[in-house]
Amino acid sequence: MTEWQNFVNVEEDLIAANVKLAKENEEIFNKRDLMVYEIMGNIGSGKTKIIGKLVEHLKDKYKIFVINGDCATDIDAERIKSHGAETIQINTGKECHLDAFTIRPVFNKIPKDVNLCFIEQVGNMICPADFPLGAKHRTVVFEITNGPYIVRKHPFIFAITNIVFINKVDIAEYVDMDKPARDKLKEDINKINKNVKVIFGSAKTGEGIEELISAMDL
Numbered sequence: 001m002t003e004w005q006n007f008v009n010v011e012e013d014l015i016a017a018n019v020k021l022a023k024e025n026e027e028i029f030n031k032r033d034l035m036v037y038e039i040m041g042n043i044g045s046g047k048t049k050i051i052g053k054l055v056e057h058l059k060d061k062y063k064i065f066v067i068n069g070d071c072a073t074d075i076d077a078e079r080i081k082s083h084g085a086e087t088i089q090i091n092t093g094k095e096c097h098l099d100a101f102t103i104r105p106v107f108n109k110i111p112k113d114v115n116l117c118f119i120e121q122v123g124n125m126i127c128p129a130d131f132p133l134g135a136k137h138r139t140v141v142f143e144i145t146n147g148p149y150i151v152r153k154h155p156f157i158f159a160i161t162n163i164v165f166i167n168k169v170d171i172a173e174y175v176d177m178d179k180p181a182r183d184k185l186k187e188d189i190n191k192i193n194k195n196v197k198v199i200f201g202s203a204k205t206g207e208g209i210e211e212l213i214s215a216m217d218l
Contacts, residue, residue, distance in 0.1 A: 018131050021100035025134025028107065029117075035062075036117045037216060038133050040157060041141035043123030046167040048076045049203035050141060050212070051118050055083040057213060062116035067106060069098040069122045076120060086111065097127040100134055116218070125150075129157040137216055139163040144172045144200075148181055151188035158192045163199065163215050170202040 029036050041047045048068070055064055064085040068077040069092060077089035088106050090098060098121055110117065119135060121128045125142070132138070140161045142150055145168055151158060158164065166185065172178070177185075186198045197215045201208015 015130050018100045021104065022132040022134040025100050025104065025107075026136075029134060029136070032112075034110070034115060034117055035218075036119065036133075036135040038119045038121060038128075038135035038138045039141060040121040040125075040128045040138060040161070041123065042125045042143075042146070045123070045141045045143050045146075046203040047120050047123070047141050048079055050165060050167065050209070051120055052080055052083040053203055053206060053209045054118065054213065055080065055085045057209060058116065058218060059084045062218075063111070063114045065110050065114040065117045067098075067103060067117065067119045069102075069120055071095075071122060086114070092122055095122075096124050097122050097131055098133060099131040103133055125154040125157050129160050132160075137162045139165060139212075139216075141165045141167055143168040144177045144182070145175050147175075148177070148184060151185060151192070155192050158189050158196065161193065161196055163197045163212065164189055165208065165212055166198065166200045167203055169200045169207065170205050 039047050039051060051066060058064060066080045066085050066087045068080065068087055068089050070076055071093060072091055074089040077087040080087045088109055090102060090106065092098065092102065103119065119133055138161045140157055144166055182200060189196060189198055199208045199211050199215065
């Protein structure tokens with residue numbers, strides 16, 4: 001067996017082990033009556049700001065906890081706290097994503113009265129697709145400024161998501177993303193996943209947040 005084949009086998013084993021643990025995580029969440037939503041997306045897409053908006057809209061209805069993933073710092077966790085949710089930061093160092101293993105140790109830090117949890121993935125459009133966490137819903141966020149080819153260049157993450165939130169539409173006219181271009185983005189997504197809900201919005205203005213909440217059944 002070649003060195004390359006060994007590498008592939010190890011990666012496949014890691015993915016399979018993660019999927020198994022993600023199912024166990026899901027069972028734990030269900031036993032606790034804890035609704036868990038994973039928010040994925042590239043760096044700078046607006047994941048943290050969107051979660052902040054969700055917290056503002058939902059904190060009177062649910063007891064919310066947020067797990068923030070990042071390579072370093074607790075900047076995003078502190079931002080979310082300012083919106084009124086309890087948080088915990090997981091720093092992954094050189095690892096490019098959270099996985100079912102890395103979130104397991106924080107379960108006992110989630111207060112018993114919490115019934116809604118958002119998990120913000122590390123900014124990455126590639127690796128998280130293969131490493132589910134056990135969440136009820138997986139949402140992908142990217143910004144309109146990514147241009148017309150982002151979906152076709154990153155097909156795998158769109159194949160496994162329930163919802164796509166295309167952020168920063170308030171500046172679409174300044175980056176040559178008119179309605180035909182936006183329609184093409186949606187078409188590209190639906191070619192990969194015909195069941196996904198696609199929302200155009202803006203975390204800055206609040207456009208699309210109510211629609212996102214509805215799509216999440218919250």
